[in-house]
Amino acid sequence: MHYVIIGNGVAGTTAAETLRKADSECRITLLDDEPYPLYNRIALPRVLKQTTLPERTIIRQLAWHTANRIDLLLETTVTQVNTEAKTVATNTGTVFQYDKLLIASGGCPNPLRVPGAAGTAGIYNFQTLDDTKAIMARVERVRAAVTVGGSFIAYELAEAFRHRGLPTTWLIRGPRFLHRLIDEDGGALIDRLAHDVGVETHYGEQVAEVHTDSGELAGVTTESGKRFDCDLLGVGVGLTLRTEFLRHTPIEVRTGVMTNEYLETNVPDVYAAGDVAEFYDVYIGMHHQMGTWNNAAAHGRTAAVNMLGGRQAYTEVPYYTSTMFDSQMAAIGTTSDVRQDMEALTRVDMDARVYRRLFFLEGRLAGAVLVGDIRVRRQLMNFIKERIVLPPEERRKLLAI
Ligand SMILES: Cc1cc2nc3c(=O)[nH]c(=O)nc-3n(C[C@H](O)[C@H](O)[C@H](O)COP(=O)(O)OP(=O)(O)OC[C@H]3O[C@@H](n4cnc5c(N)ncnc54)[C@H](O)[C@@H]3O)c2cc1C
Structure with missing residues (x-):
């Protein structure tokens, strides 16, 4: 049995590990276009803040x-899948025949597409260890930073730049x-946390143009x-x-690769x-795409169990925890960005x-956002798993536990 996995991130590597543990005979090929074996993406902000070393x-x-006989091919880009011939072609000219294929290819950060941005040094996405190393080299010799976007990545960048002592401005298109x-109250609290550490925030601002001075980045206009x-x-x-x-290929792709709750695509053996998975989430009864470490690891495990012939639905309650400047934040389960x-x-x-902030679907706790005190997250996750219908007064009580 030959398992081919596209993507050496936490989803792909966890799948490879699960396959090897269950089947000592199978062949496993793991393909990735980055130059490193699995590294901890969620530790990259700490690298940028110099609280941990890149190699850690x-x-x-x-x-x-090698010990687990997983054939890892780095700096190898998958260029085409053929589901009829059951092959995966790479940029190096090699074609792999698979019996079962796992797509665990993650995402690529969107560049800033405004006049002046293309090719200007000093503008960075933040997705890979190499992005982190490049930003670190620049941070040493700059005077002021701007971060653009309303995502967690934009937050991590603003936090890290400020931590490195740079005057930092964070521009967010939304309110x-x-x-x-x-x-609005939650937004006001996070704004206060940003100001507490000296990050300047501007809302309703979208970058229109990047300016350069003698070929060097000089600023932005909104x-x-x-x-x-x-x-x-x-x-x-x-x-x-x-x-x-x-x-x-006939594999159904919308925003991501569509799967059922078993992480199977519409094409057999894939x-x-x-x-990258837009999976059927049994909690909310609809398809869902998550960008979190724990979800990716748990997906990798579940997909491997099913590739091995099992029948395990993915039923984890998703959660995301993050620093929030000098505080903390957690998002659990289904939140209002999804429904x-x-x-x-x-x-x-x-x-x-x-x-x-607690979210209820037909009287059942479905999700939560916590800022500051996130200790109740496990308790809330249990409520979500139990799916008990709570009368209105019981729902209110959950705000105070
Ligand atoms: C800076 C940063 C901070 C984060 N912080 C948190 C956090 O605090 N908490 C949290 O839960 N999550 C966090 N995340 C998100 C989390 O890291 C991701 O959800 C998780 O790593 C996704 O894992 P994955 O295996 O699905 O994909 P990835 O880790 O993206 O791995 C996919 C791999 O596939 C490779 N690939 C893609 N296409 C091809 C191809 N055609 N050929 C070969 N290889 C290919 C990619 O190069 C990549 O190496 C953070 C992410 C970043 C970038």
Whole structure:
């Protein structure tokens, strides 16, 4: 049995590990276009802040692949899948025949597409270890930073630039950070947390143009005509999921690769996992795409179990935890960015810097956003898993536990 996996991130590597544990005889080929074995993407902000070293992020050394007989091919780009011939072609000219295929190719960050941006040094996405190394080299010799975008990546960049002592401005197109997830009070609290550490925030601002001076990045102008000088520009304006090698295949792709709850695509023997999978989420009864580490790892495990012939539905409650400047934040389960028809209950304490927003679907707790105090997240996850219908007064009580 030959398993081919596209993507050596946490989804692909966890799948490879699960396959090897269950089947000592099978052949496993893991293909990735980056030059490193699995590293911890969620540690990259710490690398940027110099609280950890780049080499400490590597969590599977090449020796591990050798010991587990996983054929890892780095700096190898998959260019085309053929589901009739059951082959995967790469840019190196090699064609692999698969029995079962896992697509775990994640996403590629969107560049800033405005006049003056293309080819200007000093503008960075933040997705890979190499992006991190490049930003670090620049941070040493700049005077002011601007971060663009309403994503967690834009937040991580703003936080890290400020941590490195740079005057930092964060430009967000929407009315607040995560405006589909949190209400005005939540936005005001996060704004306060940003200001507490000295990050300047501007909402309703979209970059219209990048300026250079003698070929060097000099600043940006927004659509409202405001100019912000900077010699470092961090961009967090979303990901495009990597499915380009599936063109000319019958595999259904919308935003990501469509799967059922078993992470099977519509084509036999082809599965998808991690960021790239637009999977059927049994909790909400609809398709869903997640961009979190735990989800990707759990997807990798479930997909492998099913590739081995099992029948395991993916039923994890998704969650995301992150620093929020000097505070913390957690998003659990289904939140209002995924379904807008949910009942939301909110509690905020500005002085204590605490915010809690709970989402209910037909009386059942479906999701939550926590800022400041995130200790109740496990308890809330259990409520989500139990799917108990709560009367209105019980729902309110959850705001206070
Ligand atoms: C800076 C940063 C901070 C983050 N912080 C958090 C956090 O705090 N908490 C959290 O839960 N999540 C966080 N995330 C998100 C999390 O890292 C991702 O959800 C997770 O790593 C996705 O794993 P994956 O295996 O699905 O995809 P990826 O890790 O993206 O791996 C996919 C791999 O496939 C490769 N690939 C793609 N196409 C091809 C091709 N055609 N040929 C060969 N190889 C290909 C890619 O180069 C990549 O190496 C963060 C992400 C970043 C970038």
